[in-house]
Amino acid sequence: MAASAAIREALRPEASVLLACHVNPDGDALGSMLGFAQGLRQLGVAQVQCSFPGPLTVPDPLQMPGLSFLVPESEAHEEPDLFMTFDAASISRLGKLADRLDTAKTSVALDHHASNSGFGKFSLVDPDAAATSLVAARLLDRLGVTFDRDIAECLYIALVTDTGSFKFALTTPEVHELAARLVASGIDVGGISRRIFDTRPFGAVRLFGEVLGRAELDPAAARGMGMVIAVATLDDLRRHDQPPYVMEALIDSIRCTAEADVACLLKQMADEEWAVSLRSKGGADVSTVAVALGGGGHRLAAGFTGRGSAAEVIKAVRERLE
Numbered sequence: 001m002a003a004s005a006a007i008r009e010a011l012r013p014e015a016s017v018l019l020a021c022h023v024n025p026d027g028d029a030l031g032s033m034l035g036f037a038q039g040l041r042q043l044g045v046a047q048v049q050c051s052f053p054g055p056l057t058v059p060d061p062l063q064m065p066g067l068s069f070l071v072p073e074s075e076a077h078e079e080p081d082l083f084m085t086f087d088a089a090s091i092s093r094l095g096k097l098a099d100r101l102d103t104a105k106t107s108v109a110l111d112h113h114a115s116n117s118g119f120g121k122f123s124l125v126d127p128d129a130a131a132t133s134l135v136a137a138r139l140l141d142r143l144g145v146t147f148d149r150d151i152a153e154c155l156y157i158a159l160v161t162d163t164g165s166f167k168f169a170l171t172t173p174e175v176h177e178l179a180a181r182l183v184a185s186g187i188d189v190g191g192i193s194r195r196i197f198d199t200r201p202f203g204a205v206r207l208f209g210e211v212l213g214r215a216e217l218d219p220a221a222a223r224g225m226g227m228v229i230a231v232a233t234l235d236d237l238r239r240h241d242q243p244p245y246v247m248e249a250l251i252d253s254i255r256c257t258a259e260a261d262v263a264c265l266l267k268q269m270a271d272e273e274w275a276v277s278l279r280s281k282g283g284a285d286v287s288t289v290a291v292a293l294g295g296g297g298h299r300l301a302a303g304f305t306g307r308g309s310a311a312e313v314i315k316a317v318r319e320r321l322e
Contacts, residue, residue: 003108003122004142010082010106011040011143016047018080018100019069022093023053024275026248027062027196029087031158032110032136034066036086038154039145051076053095059245061196064157065150079103085120087132089113089296110135115287115296127298130170133158137178152185157192164252165197168300200249203240208253211236215254222321225261225283228254231310233268244269248277255279262286264317266310274306274313289320 011017019037021029033050040048050069058067073096077083083104089111091098101107101119109120112135114127129135133155140147147155159179163171166179183189200208211232221227232247247267255263261283267275276293278286280300287302293316295304306313 003124004139006106006122007082007084007108007139008143011043011045012081013044013046015045015081016077016079017045017049017082017084018077018097018104019048019050019084019086020076020088020094020097020100021050021052021086022088023095025052025062025087027161028131028133028158030058030062031064031154031156031161032131032133033086034064034069035133035151035154035158036084036110036136036140037069038066038148038151039140039143042145042148042151043143047077049076049080051097053093053097059243061199061245062157063195064154066154073097076100079105081105083107083120085109085111086136087111087113089116091117091119092294093296110139113287113296114298115291115302128170128172130168130172130175131159131162133162134175134178147181147185149185149187152182153187153192156182156187156189157196160193161196165193170298200246201242203242204246207232207236207240207242207246208250210240211250212253217257217259218318219259221260221318222262222284226257226259227262227264227318227321228257228260229264229266229314230254231266231268234270251277251279255281262321264314266306266313268310269305272308274310276304276306276313276317278302278304278317284321289317292320293317 019033021033049071083100107120108122111125112129116125215230219226251265261281263279265277280286285299287297290302290304293304
């Protein structure tokens with residue numbers, strides 16, 4: 001049975017549905033999930049929940065329609081009729097919600113990461129897709145969902161964030177065709193782009209200045225292709241009174257370094273715990289680095305959780321790049 005047929009079979013009006021995305025969700029994970037939730041509501045499914053591991057904190061730039069579907073892990077359906085995951089490359093990224101893969105009657109994993117391990121009874125993984133939102137939009141089409149303005153806003157935020165405003169290599173004609181459909185719904189494209197890419201508190205601007213001022217270039221790394229490294233700490237956040245999400249955009253500020261194929265950003269999450277973002281211009285496959293260190297991603301963009309001192313994590317990245 002195809003995934004879309006299994007989903008249709010599970011989607012009775014009284015069915016319980018749980019949608020989940022990875023911890024610390026980005027725009028693609030959150031937008032794909034919330035857009036899909038609203039699509040299911042349009043189909044008449046009443047018991048739809050969305051969740052992700054950890055505190056249900058959504059950064060200001062990612063405020064979007066459908067946030068009312070969010071529930072904490074502790075309140076999520078324990079034995080849903082249908083459990084769907086979005087943008088999670090590995091089971092570990094789902095936290096305690098991964099238990100639903102065993103307790104749900106039907107489970108479906110939607111993703112676009114080449115490193116996805118293929119969990120779930122049904123797996124809809126397209127490593128050639130620029131974003132999980134593309135996979136989600138295809139499935140919504142097969143289910144007969146109409147992209148109203150709220151669904152379109154969620155999917156557009158998902159699409160524009162994971163393609164870097166349509167700059168990245170996997171930005172295919174299909175991506176632009178979907179974007180055209182979403183824009184035609186009447187969403188505020190300019191407002192969305194300003195909120196996500198062009199607005200940050202002055203404290204964050206100062207924080208960026210400090211972190212970028214400490215950035216280091218290692219021309220010998222990545223077999224001589226070069227790596228630029230930046231480290232953002234919890235002390236940086238406290239000093240400038242900023243929330244953790246502002247650190248996400250730092251990777252775009254260092255990945256443009258002309259002398260480096262690889263960009264590596266360490267964002268401190270706790271004592272000796274780091275969220276590591278890796279980017280490549282094409283010379284190195286950073287997904288192999290991330291997977292080897294417990295994470296996942298694509299050839300050009302990947303990440304993992306690092307343990308130990310910043311120096312130890314950077315050393316591990318250097319060794320894997322070799």
